[in-house]
Amino acid sequence: MNPPLRLTHDGPLAILILDSPPLNLFDLAMWDAWEAAVTRLSADPPRAVLVRAEGRVVSAGVDVRVFADTDPAAAEAFWARRLRIAQDLEALPCPTVFAAHSLTLTAAFELALACDLIVATPAARFGLVERKVAFTPSMGGTQRLAGRAGPGRARELVLTGDLYRAATLAEWGVVNALFPPAGFAEAVHGYAMRLAAGPPRAHAATKRVVRAFVDGGVAAADALVPPVAAALVRTEDHRAAVAAFLSDGPDHTTTYLGR
Known part of the structure; x- marks a missing residue:
């Protein structure tokens, strides 16, 4: 039996592929595969991560049988474990891209919202439709949607349970991009590979500054910037890129070593 989630690599780019036909549902096997993959990526981070899916849909969401089988006494621990997958994905030090070619529920x-960037076809549809089973998103989607679009939009999307096109x-x-x-698969692969070819220490620093802002606002981010900038100044990548810029201009083709 093929795994519901595959982790492959194309040089510096790690690729997570949902492949559990016909609907790429999130059942226990899918969650276990995600947990294992994110644990592996956390232990040995690549230069970038691309998440995509095979099949007609990206995912029709949670297998409703999961709700039927969940022991109420174990529900808090169950959902804390699922939330941790999103948190660990979000905490990776490299850029992460979620590519949605169609329905994503x-x-x-929620895992897409834990990624740094979401790319999609204009007609791809997204939804947090947990209201249909008298539930609420429990892998961090509501709060991360509020962070991107504001609390009013998060309330609208979750409370209505409606589907929204990527263009909206x-x-x-x-x-982030349509x-x-x-040629969607090729375009998003190239998009993610461009990030993988970038300066990894600088990318990680950018993610730290954004996280500081999310957690503590402008003041927290401002406090972090000077030591982060000082650490980057000492890297080989920074010195090589500055020298290349001075000699070859902004379109230089420096190879970044991550040190």
């Missing part, structure tokens, strides 16, 4: 959308979510600031369906 509940748990898959791009206007809200939730989706690519046409033709």
Whole structure:
């Protein structure tokens, strides 16, 4: 039996592929595969991560049988473990990209929101539809959606349970880039590979500054910037890029070593 989630690599780029036909549902096997993959990536971070899916849909969300089988006495621990997957994905020091070519519901959308960047086809649809089973998103999707689009939009999307096209979510600031369906897989791979070829220490620093802002506002981010900048000044990548810029201009092709 094939795993529901595959982790492959293309040089510096790690690729997570949902492949559990026909709907890429989040059942226990899918969650276990995600937990194992994120644990592996955390232990040995790549230069960037691309998440994509095989099949007609990205994911139809949580397998409803999970709700039927959950022991109420164990529910808090169960959902804390699922939330930890999103938190660990979010905490990776490298850029992470979630690519949605079509329908992306509940748990898959929540994991997309834990990534740095979301890219999609304009007609791809997203939804947090837990209200249909009298539930609420429990892998961090609501609060991360509020962080991207504001609390009012988060309330709207979760309370209505409606589906929203990627073109609309791009206007809200939730989706970062739109690519046409033709050649989508190649375009998003190139998008992610461009990030993987970038300066890893600088990328990690950017993520730290953004996290400081999310956690503590401008003042917390400001306090972090001077030591972060000082650490980057001491890196080989920074010195090599500055020298290349001075000799070859802004389109220089420096290879970054991550040190």
